[in-house]
Amino acid sequence: MITKSNLYRKEKVYGYLFILPPILGLLIFTLFPFVYSLYGSFTDWDGLGQMNFIGLDNFKDLFSDELFYKSMYNTLFLMLGIPIGLVLALLLALGLNRKIPGTTTFRVIYYIPVISSLAAVSIMWNWAYNGDYGLVNQFLEIFGIKGPNWLMDKDTVKPALILMTVWKGLGYTMLLYLAALQSVSRSYYEAAELDGASGFQMFRNITWPMVKPVTFFLVVTNIIGGSQIFTEMNIMTPTGGPEYSSASIVFYIWDKAFKNLQMGYASAMAMILGIFIFIVTLIQFKMNEKSSFDGD
Amino acid sequence: MSHSQKTKVTNIIIFIVLAIGAIVMIAPLLWMLSTSVKEKQDVFALPPVWIPEVFQFGKYKEIWEAGPLLSGIKNSVIVAVSVTVVGTFTSSVAAFAFAKLRFPHKNKLFLALIASMMIPYPTVMIPQFMMFSKLGWVDTLLPLIVPGLFGNVVMIFFLRQYLLSVPDAIIEAAKIDGSSYFRLYSSITFPLIKPAVAAQLILWFMGIWNDYLAPIIYLNSPETQTLQLVIANFNATYAIQTDYPLIMAASIIALLPVLIIFLIFQKQIIESVAISGVKG
Numbered sequence: 001m002i003t004k005s006n007l008y009r010k011e012k013v014y015g016y017l018f019i020l021p022p023i024l025g026l027l028i029f030t031l032f033p034f035v036y037s038l039y040g041s042f043t044d045w046d047g048l049g050q051m052n053f054i055g056l057d058n059f060k061d062l063f064s065d066e067l068f069y070k071s072m073y074n075t076l077f078l079m080l081g082i083p084i085g086l087v088l089a090l091l092l093a094l095g096l097n098r099k100i101p102g103t104t105t106f107r108v109i110y111y112i113p114v115i116s117s118l119a120a121v122s123i124m125w126n127w128a129y130n131g132d133y134g135l136v137n138q139f140l141e142i143f144g145i146k147g148p149n150w151l152m153d154k155d156t157v158k159p160a161l162i163l164m165t166v167w168k169g170l171g172y173t174m175l176l177y178l179a180a181l182q183s184v185s186r187s188y189y190e191a192a193e194l195d196g197a198s199g200f201q202m203f204r205n206i207t208w209p210m211v212k213p214v215t216f217f218l219v220v221t222n223i224i225g226g227s228q229i230f231t232e233m234n235i236m237t238p239t240g241g242p243e244y245s246s247a248s249i250v251f252y253i254w255d256k257a258f259k260n261l262q263m264g265y266a267s268a269m270a271m272i273l274g275i276f277i278f279i280v281t282l283i284q285f286k287m288n289e290k291s292s293f294d295g296d
Numbered sequence: 297m298s299h300s301q302k303t304k305v306t307n308i309i310i311f312i313v314l315a316i317g318a319i320v321m322i323a324p325l326l327w328m329l330s331t332s333v334k335e336k337q338d339v340f341a342l343p344p345v346w347i348p349e350v351f352q353f354g355k356y357k358e359i360w361e362a363g364p365l366l367s368g369i370k371n372s373v374i375v376a377v378s379v380t381v382v383g384t385f386t387s388s389v390a391a392f393a394f395a396k397l398r399f400p401h402k403n404k405l406f407l408a409l410i411a412s413m414m415i416p417y418p419t420v421m422i423p424q425f426m427m428f429s430k431l432g433w434v435d436t437l438l439p440l441i442v443p444g445l446f447g448n449v450v451m452i453f454f455l456r457q458y459l460l461s462v463p464d465a466i467i468e469a470a471k472i473d474g475s476s477y478f479r480l481y482s483s484i485t486f487p488l489i490k491p492a493v494a495a496q497l498i499l500w501f502m503g504i505w506n507d508y509l510a511p512i513i514y515l516n517s518p519e520t521q522t523l524q525l526v527i528a529n530f531n532a533t534y535a536i537q538t539d540y541p542l543i544m545a546a547s548i549i550a551l552l553p554v555l556i557i558f559l560i561f562q563k564q565i566i567e568s569v570a571i572s573g574v575k576g
Contacts, residue, residue, distance in 0.1 A: 007471070008398065014477035015399030021386040022409055025446025030412045033423035040423065047426060092317060095310040102311070108562050109318040112325065115558045115565075117506040119524040120547040123531045124328045127540055133340045135327050141343070167321065172569070179570035228416055231508040235528050250418045250509075257422050258513060267422055274419040281414045 034274075037267045045264035047257075058268035068269065070244050071252040074158065075227055078248070081162040081169075082222045086215060088166070089173035094207070096174070097181045107178070111171035118168070122235035125164045126151065129236075136160075151236055154245040161232055161246060173218055180214040181207070220284040224277050230254065249273055325551075332356070332544035339540050355545040362534070362542060364518045365549065368526030375437055375522060376504040379444030384497045387447040388489070391455035392481045396467050406456070409449050417509065425513055439514045440522070444504070451496045454572055458492045459485060495568035498561055502554050523550050 041058055043051040062068045092110065096103050113121065128135040131149025140147040150160040188206045197205070230250040233241065240247035240255070247255070249269065257266035327346070331339060335352050338345045359365050393399075394406050428439040462485065470480055486493070511522045518529070530546045558565060 011397050011471075011477070012399040015393045015397040015402065018393035018397070018477075018481075019390045019405060021445070022390045022447035022449065022452060023405060025443060026409055026412050026449075029424065029443040029446070030415055030420055033420035033427065034415050036423035036426075037419055047429075092314065095314050098307055098310060100307045100311045100314075102314075106314050106318055107566060108559070109322050111562070111566065112555070112558070113321060115502055115554050116325070117524060117527075117547075117550050117554065119506070119508050119528050120550045121324075123527060123543060123547050124324055126531065126535075127331075127543070128324055128327070133342075135324065135344065138342065138344045167324070170321070175566060175570055224416070228418055230418075234508070234512065235531065238532070253418055253422075254509075254513070258425070263422050263426070270419040270422065274416060277416050278414055 037270055040264050041268035041271045043264045045267065046261050047263045048261065051264070054264070058265050059272075061265065062268055062272070067244055067247070067252060071240075071247045071249045074244075074246060075229065075248045077158050078161055078165065078229060079223060079226045081165045082219065082226060084162070085166045085169055085173050085222070086218060089170055090177050090211070090215075092170070092174045093177035093181055094203075096178055107171075107175065110174055113168050114171040116168075118231045119235060121164075121168060122232050125160075125232075126236045129160050151246075152242060154242040157237065157241045157246045161236070164232065165226075165229070169222070173222075176214050176218060177211060180211045184210045216284070216287060220280055223280050227273060227276060227280075328544045329548060332541050332548050334541055336541070339538075352541065355541045356549075358542060359530075359546045359549065363530055363546070364521065364526055365523075365546060367519050368521055368523040369549075371437060371520060372505055372523040375440045376501050378441050379504055380497050380501045382445045383448055383500070384451065384493060386445065387451040387496075388455055388486065388493055389481055390447055391452045391459060391489075392485050394452065395456045395459035396462075396464065396480075396485065397477070410453060413449050421510070421513060428514065434514055435516050435520050436514075437520065437522075440504075440507075440510055448496075448500055450572075451500060454496055455489055455492055458489050462488055491564065492568070495561070495564045498557060498565060499568065502557065505554055 040051065042053055042055060044054050044057075045051045096106055129150035131137065131147070131152065134147075134150070136150065137147035148156045150156045184207065189202055192202050192206060228250050229248045233246050233248055233251050234254075237246045240251060250273070253266045253269045253273070256262045256269070327344075330346055330348065332355055333351045333353060334345065334348045335350060338348050394402060424439070424443075425434070428434055431438075433439050433442075466484060467480055470484055475484075506524065507522075508524045508528070511525050512528075515521045515525060518526070521529070527543075527546045527550045531543050534540075534543050
């Protein structure tokens with residue numbers, strides 16, 4: 001006979017059994033490496049010999065490492081694509097939210113770059129940015145503009161990468177905005193219209209507040225994603241670009257860890273990246289709490 | 297102009313803007329496709345030739361001999377299929393336990409999993425690499441496969457949310473009937489969450505198929521490389537010879553599987569992304 005306490009004991013065992021794989025995965029592939037990396041960042045770890053504890057030396061060296069500053073700066077600079085992408089995506093979503101034909105087709109087309117392999121589209125953009133025959137310059141030629149050799153010039157390589165990342169991510173951002181817009185009740189707009197509100201007023205007082213949580217979510221996730229940008233530069237500018245002007249922080253970590261075997265030094269950088277992402281995530285949590293207390 | 301007329305005109309203008317935008321978005325990919333079937337003189341022609349006079353499909357034959365494209369595809373399939381099949385199983389079972397079973401510290405453990413999402417891959421990749429290199433797994437597919445078998449936190453999170461809307465009564469009733477816990481999962485909850493599982497599985501598959509950072513860390517020899525690395529090497533090798541049709545043909549091959557999956561399941565994928573994003 002099955003008793004209640006018997007049933008519960010069995011349920012407990014199966015509960016733990018069922019969640020065992022992800023919990024083990026967390027311990028083996030995330031927590032342990034993370035602690036190891038933290039420890040490694042205080043050592044002269046080269047991946048081969050002994051790990052000698054050297055205190056804060058790696059961090060001290062980082063703050064006088066020109067390439068570290070450069071790759072940090074580059075990573076932050078590339079994030080200029082985030083506001084550009086948000087504005088464009090919101091405008092597109094507003095358009096798609098109207099009763100016009102072909103909205104499904106538009107959604108699919110705008111989303112195709114999102115699902116496309118980043119390696120393949122990096123190769124394609126690499127070719128599109130070619131100074132002599134690239135698609136971008138051929139397009140500019142229509143307007144009589146002689147385009148630069150985008151990826152070979154330290155002034156244009158970052159804008160070129162921004163354009164590409166905006167193109168790649170636009171469909172995703174647009175989709176989330178569209179989903180948010182579709183959850184806004186029509187009656188708000190109808191009421192505002194009766195009150196004689198202008199289109200801009202409606203946008204400012206209804207649409208914008210309603211999509212604010214999505215905007216915030218997108219800003220945070222884009223910053224987290226943007227701080228880990230790697231594939232684009234690895235394929236398009238394998239040496240980090242002219243004067244290292246397109247190397248991102250992950251590119252520099254990868255370079256130091258797996259090319260120069262300075263694992264300790266690279267770990268220290270990874271920790272700084274980790275702290276940055278932790279802070280951004282923490283802000284998101286705090287803001288989420290706040291907005292749920294606002295009660296809207 | 298009346299109100300409805302004005303709306304009509306606005307809609308036409310917006311349609312045109314959206315159409316131009318769509319053309320701009322798809323143009324680079326179409327250009328990639330057109331380049332892959334061009335003859336060499338057309339590739340560098342000014343003004344650009346969009347539709348070549350003669351379609352040269354020769355490059356699509358040549359790529360199979362020019363590099364380890366076939367083994368790249370095979371490796372990518374091995375990694376993506378084994379991880380998504382086993383990982384989806386472990387993830388959905390765990391999601392079931394987190395949503396429907398009672399055991400101590402459940403919520404704390406779930407929170408720990410969610411918190412682990414905050415730790416980005418670049419911060420753990422170096423020790424992970426050393427770990428796998430100690431095991432002698434570098435230059436094999438194992439470092440790409442094994443971690444995924446333990447499940448995917450995003451998927452667990454998403455499926456758990458989905459399961460919370462399934463009434464407990466169904467499960468309680470089956471429990472009283474003496475159904476085993478695995479049966480509760482396999483014959484009651486799993487069928488209910490199938491659409492969510494499918495959408496998550498596809499998204500995960502795409503993620504693994506398109507991954508580049510982990511493969512470039514672990515795989516050196518051409519025969520173990522995944523498709524993304526193979527085409528990146530094509531680019532590095534053949535760009536010097538300016539054999540762009542060949543590079544583009546290989547890239548098209550790398551895009552095609554996910555593109556086909558996307559076009560078939562676009563409705564579910566788009567919905568799933570929209571839900572997870574807006575609720576996140």
